[in-house]
Amino acid sequence: MKTIQIGGTAVAVREAGSGTPVILLHCTGSSGNQWRAVADALLAGPLASGPGGRGYRLIMPDLRGYGASESWSGRGPMRLADEAAIVRALADDAGEPVHLVGHSYGGAVALTAALHAPETLLSLTLIEPVAFYLLRGGSPTDGLLFEEIAELGDRIAAGLVNGEYRAALEQFVDYWSGHGAWRSMEPEAHDALCRRIGAIALNFATTTGEKTPLEAAARVRLPTLLLHGGRTRPIARRIVERLTWTLPNATMREIQGAGHMLPITHPIPIAHAIGDHVTGREHAVVRFLERCAA
Amino acid sequence: MTTTPTLTSKHVETLALHAGFRSDPTTGAIAVPIYQTTSFDLGSTQNAIELFSLQKFGNVYTRIMNPTTDVLEQRMSAIEGGVMAMALASGQAAITASITTIAQAGDNIVSGTDLYGGTWNLFAHTLKAMGIEVRFVDPSDPDAFRRAADSKTRAFFGETLPNPKLVPFPIQEVALIGEELGIPLIVDNTAAPLICRPFDHGAHVVVYSTTKYIGGHGTSIGGLLIDSGRFDWEKHADRFPTLSQPDPSYHGTVWIDAVKPLGPIAYALKARISVLRDTGACMSPFNAFMFLQGLETLPLRMREHSRNADSIARFLADHPSVTKVIHPGLFTGEDKRRVETYLTGGNGGLVGFELAGGAEAGLAFIDRLQLLHHVANIGDARSLAIHPATSTHQQLTEERQLAAGVTPGYVRLSVGIEHYDDIEADLTQALDGLGQLAKAA
Incomplete structure (x- = not known):
């Protein structure tokens, strides 16, 4: 596991595979290790190979205060943008745009990264992002x-x-x-x-104090997959719905039978959903439907 | 036809009603019209050239595609999460096409032993006579698929919810072995539409008998084949010459190259343009319309089938005339883990049970039923019952019957969506009658 300095704190990063970079951000209370089963499944099947024989490199940092990463430096109130800086630094380190995946808190961080530095990203997969602040001003x-x-x-x-x-x-x-x-x-x-x-x-x-309005998400034109569990909390489903309706290039997908901790409880369905999105198969399906109907 | 504006939604309840069709552009009809026609006007000769050379898709002849059938195909592909679907005349035709698209004489496939009897016959006899060997392995040991495979293996095959055992097929484990060896997994999801999502677990192709739950009303025979688009045929080109070598039946087309501008549909396109064209087992447009009607309420029906069957299983487990109940909701150990992994949308409508009185009791029970139909079918909205030892499995030896899980006193129920109290009442009177028979004897 390597460590890089970002915004005054050391961030630990574990990796698996090689090729096009895919960053995966974990949920609150967890660490990059939460992706172990998903990573194994991704590299065994959905992301075992890529275009031109190039594979995929999975990059799984420990967010601040978790795993082997240092805690927030305390030099001011921490904002989602401070966590999103980790994505920017990892993309710079990779030297090319990355696919970004985030679960729960990691999903809220991933959305912020997409708002602040979309040019560093190829696609966005948000698994029940807990961007609670998006519910302000709603129903x-x-x-x-x-x-x-x-x-x-x-x-x-x-x-x-x-x-x-x-x-x-x-x-x-x-x-x-x-x-x-x-x-x-x-x-x-x-x-x-x-x-x-x-x-x-x-x-x-x-995640409750962030001031960015929901309308800002309309600027995120990246191909975005929003995933939620069929048995999750109403709040998680509602955030996914609001983002699906707001993001201009979003697809929503349910993992049947899963709750909020779906990358841990349902790693193989999650790996296939991520794989479909990263490889563009999800897009191929829709495009083909449109072609048939034309 | 216009597409639905809700393509971003993947909710099956919505897709079942809207995917693939919004309204008829000529009349405004929102029900899918039945295009009961054999052929379509090709227009200019240039248009015909483009259609026949696959430069564009379009209607030519109903044996290969039809606008009514096309909506069913698009709708089921969207629901299942596939890239392309193909409707066929029956589930058996779908299974046959799913295999003959990639396997030829001299090749083999590896299949789980827990199969519908018709599929067993197709595999053990008809495919064998065509030179395609089917190697049967115990699906409770997923690694058996690896051991049975060799360089001539073209597919793995299993049923997601096979009866009478009702233990879900280990899709994740076998699909993973397939990824490693370069062998696609084909699964028959007939007994578990919507409640099991095979592509979520890594299956590469799904087949259905639409005759059962998708139709749901016992009116029409049909089948479907759905390609996930996930299998990397090009990576394993040596294993799949029907897709990677020039196809002499279609101007030397190499299917994995031909589809590159279209999407990951090499398998589905070969199945349609070559196999369906030549074998002719197409679905009639009228039946496609009937399946579209059934599909609209499939999510509601599957919930109700599962709910009633869960309750019937518990009722039977407490009945003194019943020695054993086979139902996914009652499993323990590894079988329970499989149910929790794969049957994420409910346990389905099938319930098996064994009667203490053996075959005599099984026959008497069937004869006493008043509401349930005595039918060799599953998936109807009505509740159905059968005594397999004297009907569907009659031609098997007792030893083979037992291997298939069919004991003399075994009865299979396909629990319908009638009011639960009425189903239980009919079973109660039929079972109580057995007790009276025993006392009289």
Whole structure:
């Protein structure tokens, strides 16, 4: 695993395969290691080979405060753009445009990267991006969903301050993975999450506090795939819907039977969906339908 | 015809109603018209040249394509997540085409043993007589596919939800072996449309008997073949000469080269332009219309089939005349893991059970049914029942019957979408009658 300096902090990056770069950004509370099963599946099938015999290079950084990366430097309020700078630096390092994939918090970071530096990207795959701020200004139901998630963020921040990490993190885990999910985890996994609670609270603050309006997403003309689980939380589905309607070149796809943690629970369907998008097969399907109807 | 404006949506409920057709440009009709015609005006000779040389797609002759059938093909391709679909006269025709598109005399395929009887016969006898060997392996051991394959293997084959065992096929595992060896996986998803998404798990080609759930009303016979567009035929060109070598039946066309401007449809195009053209097992436009009608409510029906079958399975498991119930919702261990992995949209409408009284009880049970139909079919909106040992599997030896999971007292139900209480009531009276027969004896 290599380390690069970005914005005053060391960011650890793991890689697999070689060829056209594909950056994968993990969710809150996790690390680049969350992509292990997806990466194995991608390189065994959907991205085993590319045009002209060139393959794909999967680049999986640990976002700030996770895995082997350093925490946020503290030189001001952290914004999604500060995390998105990691994508820019990795694309510069690769020396060519990249395909970008992000899950949950990583999806919100990926969307920001697409807004700030679209020229560095070839395509965008957003897996239930938790860009909670996009619900502001929406319907009354959107408002209630935003309040619900902001309250969860407040409880995690309170847990961080008063030291009741476990009670706060139990609510976080059960919110996304269902009631009882925290209790079913191994004690070591509880300990690992407790060590990351600062980063988790910070991620909630950035994804609820971001000021970019939904309309800005209309500028993102990249081919974009929006993925959501069939059994996910209403808030995740709603953000995917709003982005699908706003992004000019977006396709939405459901992974049947999956919840919010779909890259971990459904790695093979996720790998095929990413592979279809990165290789352009998804586009080939639509184009062919249009050709037939013409 | 105009395309739907909701192509960005991949929700099957929407695609089932809108994909591939918006309205008829001449009349404004929103129902898909039945183009009951054999042939189409070719217009200018230049147009004919372009159509026949595949410079453009268009209607020529209904044996190869038809506008009504085309909507069904586009709609199912969109629902399944494929790049191109082809409708055929029956599910058996779809399976035959799926294999003969890439396998010739001297080649072989490897298939799981858990198959519909008609498919077993096709594989064990008809394909064998054509010089295509089918090597049968136990699908509970995915690595058996690797062991059975050799340089002449052209495909792996399995049924996603085979009855009577109802254990889902290990699509991910076998597809992965196929990727490694350069062998595509063809799966028959007839018993599990929508509830299983084979392309999500790596399958390369899906076939259907549309006669069953897609039609859903027991009116028409049909089949479908859907190409995922994911298999890299060019990378494995040596293994697939029917796609990588000049096709003498079509001006020496090399299919993997010919489709490059069109998309990843070498397999689907060869299947249509060569195999369907020559074997002629096309779907009638009228039947395509009937399947489009069925397709519109398929998402609703599959939910209801699954819900009723889940409840019937639990009811049967508690009944004293029943010694065993076979249903995906009741599995444990590895079989349960497979159900959770593959049947993500519900457990489907099939339920099997064994009666304590053996074959005699099975026959008496069938004869006592009043609501359920005694039919050798599945996937109808109506509830159906059959006693396989004396009907569908009658021609097999008892040993072969047992190997297929058919015991003397085994009964198969295809649970329909009637009100649940009425299905349970009919089963109750038929089962209770068995108890009275036993007492009388």
